[in-house]
Amino acid sequence: MSVVIVIAVLLLLLLIRIPVGFAIAIAGTLGLYVHSGLSVVLGVLQSAPAAAVSSYSLSPIPLFILMAQFVVASGVMDDLFRATQVWVGRIRGGAGIAATGAGAMFAAVSGSSTAAAATLAHTSTTKMIASGYSPRISTGLVAVVGTLAAMVPPSIILVFYAILAEQSVGQVLVAGFLPGAMVTLALIVTLLILIKVNPASAPPGERHAWRDKLSSLTSAGPVLALFALVTGTVYFGVATPTEAAALGSLGGFAMLVARKRASWQAIKHAIVETINASVMILMIILGAHILGYFITSTRVTPAVVDWVGSLNVAPIVVIIVLAIGYVILGFFLDQIAILALTVPVVLPLIIELGYDPIWFGVLMVLLAEIGLVTPPLGLNVFVVARTAKRPVSEVFWGAAPFALAVAAVAALLIAFPEIVLWIPDTMAAE
Numbered sequence: 001m002s003v004v005i006v007i008a009v010l011l012l013l014l015l016i017r018i019p020v021g022f023a024i025a026i027a028g029t030l031g032l033y034v035h036s037g038l039s040v041v042l043g044v045l046q047s048a049p050a051a052a053v054s055s056y057s058l059s060p061i062p063l064f065i066l067m068a069q070f071v072v073a074s075g076v077m078d079d080l081f082r083a084t085q086v087w088v089g090r091i092r093g094g095a096g097i098a099a100t101g102a103g104a105m106f107a108a109v110s111g112s113s114t115a116a117a118a119t120l121a122h123t124s125t126t127k128m129i130a131s132g133y134s135p136r137i138s139t140g141l142v143a144v145v146g147t148l149a150a151m152v153p154p155s156i157i158l159v160f161y162a163i164l165a166e167q168s169v170g171q172v173l174v175a176g177f178l179p180g181a182m183v184t185l186a187l188i189v190t191l192l193i194l195i196k197v198n199p200a201s202a203p204p205g206e207r208h209a210w211r212d213k214l215s216s217l218t219s220a221g222p223v224l225a226l227f228a229l230v231t232g233t234v235y236f237g238v239a240t241p242t243e244a245a246a247l248g249s250l251g252g253f254a255m256l257v258a259r260k261r262a263s264w265q266a267i268k269h270a271i272v273e274t275i276n277a278s279v280m281i282l283m284i285i286l287g288a289h290i291l292g293y294f295i296t297s298t299r300v301t302p303a304v305v306d307w308v309g310s311l312n313v314a315p316i317v318v319i320i321v322l323a324i325g326y327v328i329l330g331f332f333l334d335q336i337a338i339l340a341l342t343v344p345v346v347l348p349l350i351i352e353l354g355y356d357p358i359w360f361g362v363l364m365v366l367l368a369e370i371g372l373v374t375p376p377l378g379l380n381v382f383v384v385a386r387t388a389k390r391p392v393s394e395v396f397w398g399a400a401p402f403a404l405a406v407a408a409v410a411a412l413l414i415a416f417p418e419i420v421l422w423i424p425d426t427m428a429a430e
Contacts, residue, residue: 010341014333028291032297053285080106083217117143137202139390141191174235178420323414329368330374
């Protein structure tokens, strides 16, 4: 009964827009009080804050956020879009492919889906529409491309999952690379199919000389080098995720200086935004710890595992049901909230069914990405609609085929888990 009360309170707090971390902490505290009494609540509140935020594995999060802030402040996204367009511009739909490719590269150093969507909408969507692209396709594509920031390493969301699931941060990070590449390719293929069906939705391509193509590499080079620095050092065991994040922050700052945008105002803004985002994430982790104590005391997780074990169904059926559930959760909650609320309960079940927790984390994040572009919330859709000054309904309809492409990649990962695990299994030991 106490579990039902806590869930109801949590949903109510979220509906009235209490910040996620505080909502989880309040609901968990209430549950502990109802189930175990005031003395247990006071004991948990005395120990939980230190236990929640003192882990060394948390240190990459603010460093990756700082790196992303420096990269965004450098204004590199405009050059990335232009550079990619020079290489693929001759193809009908080349600007859309360029937006997807530039978005994937930007995702590798931004870590924030909403920030990626807003930046892409500002640099790519308006230019695509002005050059003759269908507004529906232009806005829908960019909204979905923005979700790549949650998957392509170094992803803050994947770091958060690794901490909650007590998995190797390095392995979880690199596990997102191949699925992220698959999503990028799926979006490009979907775009080309839509243009093939309706050629009027995209203008003819424009050829560029090889001289322009080669000179454009100077724009994309720093971003690719930063991605290689961060991901490569983790993969080859040269640096821990924390050390790689520190190198990434230094690289992002160097990019800011090299592009002559390292003003005191830009640096101050990057630091303030990093602190705000880091405190928000740490508060969610603290709330998850309190809720975790409550879940442990009620023995909900073993009961769920035993109940599922008693069902006469194949494990893949359970995974499919959970996948549908995560897509639905994505309609209403952001990815960090979904992870904080579900990992403590669902992960033991996944392990009991014989699935790898790293694979499940990547799958869970990929499924939650779909929620960023589907009604009723669809945060990326609202960001793109506001930035591009287009109707929200138009962006939702435009995003639909691309969201289906992401779902198709998720289905492949369910059918072939080794796709996710191949790179982590080959990386050097941390």
